[in-house]
Ligand code: ADP
């Protein structure tokens with residue numbers, strides 16, 4: 001690989017691939033994180049509402065209980081039967097107890113509290129202080145190994161705390177409800193001091209990428225904390241790989257296209273270079289050999305003439321005519337090569353283009369007669385000054401009219417027109433011969449392109465070389481079946497220059 005190709009490869013394939021893959025991965029993981037967060041928020045709000053509702057339900061039912069035992073406070077048997085009835089109706093209660101205002105147990109639905117004195121418990125103090133329901137901020141484990149959360153409600157008489165109802169909410173019951181809601185999320189509640197109270201779906205260890213969110217409850221001074229596992233990165237690593245493969249393939253296609261275009265441009269340039277080298281080679285070759293060929297040719301021509309006078313029966317006559325024709329052909333090629341070989345810097349003068357045409361007209365007319373072609377010339381009235389080498393300009397016109405005549409072997413019409421434009425002299429030579437097929441159009445000015453059996457394929461090359469040296473242009477327009485027009489444009493000059 002060449003240096004600049006490697007450079008292009010890096011900039012078109014490698015860098016964009018790396019950037020795109022990183023960008024794509026980032027996009028996927030951001031999107032996944034966002035989705036994940038939204039899901040967590042949704043789950044958290046579900047649990048928060050559930051917990052708030054649970055607590056408020058419990059508070060309400062305990063308030064009702066407090067009111068209903070207010071009158072019976074001295075009839076402990078009756079109270080106990082009410083408590084038992086309530087505990088048996090609602091599975092959330094592990095036990096319900098009535099304490100006196102000092103925190104000593106009066107009566108309960110079971111015996112677990114018999115050996116406890118609750119007066120030091122924070123929630124009992126809170127009830128005495130606020131005369132309102134309070135919830136324990138830690139989980140207690142009873143002697144039967146049951147984990148419970150205590151809720152205490154005052155029984156009020158004349159605004160005074162007469163007794164306290166303590167209910168134990170079964171933690172397993174609460175956890176079951178939460179687990180049913182969202183089995184794969186780990187949640188826990190922490191109290192106002194940010195100490196965890198209890199958790200659901202606890203995971204053995206928290207990973208670094210763990211996403212966790214906190215939500216305050218409205219019924220308690222607690223926070224709900226929710227967290228989940230590291231997200232499943234594998235799924236989008238797969239997508240990223242697929243994306244990378246497709247992207248890299250597309251980039252390679254683009255790279256190959258660019259390389260192809262570059263290569264094509266390079267070969268085009270090389271071809272043009274080769275063509276001009278070819279011409280140059282022909283030039284030098286022609287310059288060095290044309291004279292060498294011409295001299296012996298003149299000798300051959302003279303000797304053939306002599307032989308022809310000696311042997312002049314019909315068969316010999318035919319052979320000599322063929323030899324003469326071939327010698328003339330060699331001469332033609334040699335003289336065209338000679339023009340190509342000549343340096344382009346040559347003797348130029350400012351002349352009237354009309355004079356050149358007047359000089360050539362007799363020659364063209366006689367040729368036209370020979371081919372039974374109708375020759376029409378249209379010239380403007382004013383002089384048309386151009387800076388050319390007269391002999392070479394004549395050579396161009398003769399080459400072009402010769403091509404036209406050769407194209408109209410069965411007769412036709414040849415028009416030579418000169419127009420004076422603002423800055424240029426326009427010369428056009430039009431025939432109504434067979435025209436040129438489209439696919440041959442860009443071959444016409446190439447050396448040795450010919451469709452004729454005895455053509456040299458150098459006539460148009462010579463014309464273009466000469467016109468180029470006059471700073472002019474030459475173009476061929478031809479419609480197959482309708483004829484051909486060759487247009488030459490040469491810059492105008494002022495006569496005194
Ligand atoms: P040559 O005349 O020796 O073939 P040229 O360079 O003069 O070489 O012309 C090249 C080719 O261009 C011709 O062989 C012919 O096919 C085509 N051509 C040129 N002029 C005309 C024309 N007026 N009508 C049809 N074909 C033409």
Ligand code: MG
Pocket residue numbers: 399402403459460
């Ligand atoms: Mg020709």
